[in-house]
Amino acid sequence: MPTDFSALPQQLLADLQAARPVFWGNPDRSDAATVSTVVDGRGISLADVKAARARFDRFAPLLARLFPELQGSAGRIESDLLPAPAMQQALGLPSSAGALWIKADHSLPVAGSIKARGGIHEVLEFAESLALEYGLVTHDADYAVLAEAPARALFGRYQVAVGSTGNLGLSIGVMASALGFRAAVHMSADAKAWKKARLRARGVAVVEHTGDYAAAVAAGRREADADPYSYFVDDERSLSLMLGYSAAALHLHDQLAQADVRVDATHPLFVYLPCGVGGAPAGIAFGLRQLYGPNVHPVFVEPTQSPCFLVEMLAPGASVYDVGLTNRTEADGLAVPQASELAAQAMRPLLAGVCTVADDTLFADLHRVREAEGLRIEPSAAAGFSGPGMLTGTEAGRAYLTQHHLDGAMAHATQLVWTTGGLFVPPEEYARFAEHGAALAA
Numbered sequence: 001m002p003t004d005f006s007a008l009p010q011q012l013l014a015d016l017q018a019a020r021p022v023f024w025g026n027p028d029r030s031d032a033a034t035v036s037t038v039v040d041g042r043g044i045s046l047a048d049v050k051a052a053r054a055r056f057d058r059f060a061p062l063l064a065r066l067f068p069e070l071q072g073s074a075g076r077i078e079s080d081l082l083p084a085p086a087m088q089q090a091l092g093l094p095s096s097a098g099a100l101w102i103k104a105d106h107s108l109p110v111a112g113s114i115k116a117r118g119g120i121h122e123v124l125e126f127a128e129s130l131a132l133e134y135g136l137v138t139h140d141a142d143y144a145v146l147a148e149a150p151a152r153a154l155f156g157r158y159q160v161a162v163g164s165t166g167n168l169g170l171s172i173g174v175m176a177s178a179l180g181f182r183a184a185v186h187m188s189a190d191a192k193a194w195k196k197a198r199l200r201a202r203g204v205a206v207v208e209h210t211g212d213y214a215a216a217v218a219a220g221r222r223e224a225d226a227d228p229y230s231y232f233v234d235d236e237r238s239l240s241l242m243l244g245y246s247a248a249a250l251h252l253h254d255q256l257a258q259a260d261v262r263v264d265a266t267h268p269l270f271v272y273l274p275c276g277v278g279g280a281p282a283g284i285a286f287g288l289r290q291l292y293g294p295n296v297h298p299v300f301v302e303p304t305q306s307p308c309f310l311v312e313m314l315a316p317g318a319s320v321y322d323v324g325l326t327n328r329t330e331a332d333g334l335a336v337p338q339a340s341e342l343a344a345q346a347m348r349p350l351l352a353g354v355c356t357v358a359d360d361t362l363f364a365d366l367h368r369v370r371e372a373e374g375l376r377i378e379p380s381a382a383a384g385f386s387g388p389g390m391l392t393g394t395e396a397g398r399a400y401l402t403q404h405h406l407d408g409a410m411a412h413a414t415q416l417v418w419t420t421g422g423l424f425v426p427p428e429e430y431a432r433f434a435e436h437g438a439a440l441a442a
Ligand SMILES: *Cc1c(COP(=O)(O)O)cnc(C)c1O
Pocket: 113, 114, 115, 167, 168, 274, 275, 276, 277, 278, 279, 280, 281, 333, 334, 378, 380, 381, 420, 421, 422
């Protein structure tokens, strides 16, 4: 069925189709103190966010045992919160727009991207459900026993499968294989060669598909559905993934408090989240809303050729192809043609807005953050840096601020950019990104 876009604001549609960067303020955003969130008919709340964190906590001793890089953090997979005054200056963002901070998920251990939160959570939840069912652990047991032979024999009977452009496959493949599952990652043609190689080196079966990301997911789902011992992680409809991401909010809440950063009605918190299908940013935005209520303003950032979440908000069910875009971008973590309906449902009343960014800007910002802050990130992870300028420098962004009575609060705002990946990008590939970015930023 062809989608009818005639009811949309015509300038916005024209900008989208011409791949010009836009800011879109969400007209359905609610500033109510509490908003109930229902996804797929199930209400979710702060209790679910805390349950996800408690699951990570139960597994921490096991993870410290399985991954040498987690010994220093006692099995916690977390990232730093960094002030970014030099990057703020490099972006030309005045102090009247607030203070720039970075949530450094590009350095998350084990997976090297934000997918360490959602992907690993879902694998742990599946492993835990099996271990409980077979009586290998109870909730208050020491989960380090899951590194022993009986658990490994049990897990080895099952396959964990996923369809992925790369980073989700990395997180799920690496964790599933470390626990003793058979792991299969279905990848699209545009997935990077080094990601495939890294997975194969860990004993993960990489299945390559010629189509795009959605095609790889569909093929993986079909194959897993036919096998009762196969568990398929469904990026487009997984609540476990979303809740895994949401747990990040609890840690960030502690970090902001520790850094003496206030969040209230006169100190708004803007969070810029690179968006692919929307599960990661929606999970985090949902978690933050449970803690900060209407004082948190999540903005999703998408490539100009792959704004699937914005398209979904404007015309539910439509893809970026329906608008006439190519879904071609160097930001491979964000190259998604169709958004998760689950994430869109959850975000309808919570999301502040969506903005889009050109690939050239991603590379320029990748270069700037290396120069300014010494951080090494991948192109997808640079998406958030254009957010503060789009919010404060576009008519639509300023209209959002006025509508939500934020004009007088901006000097005390926190502008938090979430850098979502980069740790495992090979040095040669990173050098190419940085060189390209330096030429564009000059
Ligand atoms: C997957 C990914 C995202 C976005 O997550 P979604 O759940 O697909 O929206 C952002 N940045 C990077 C680096 C990613 O790999």
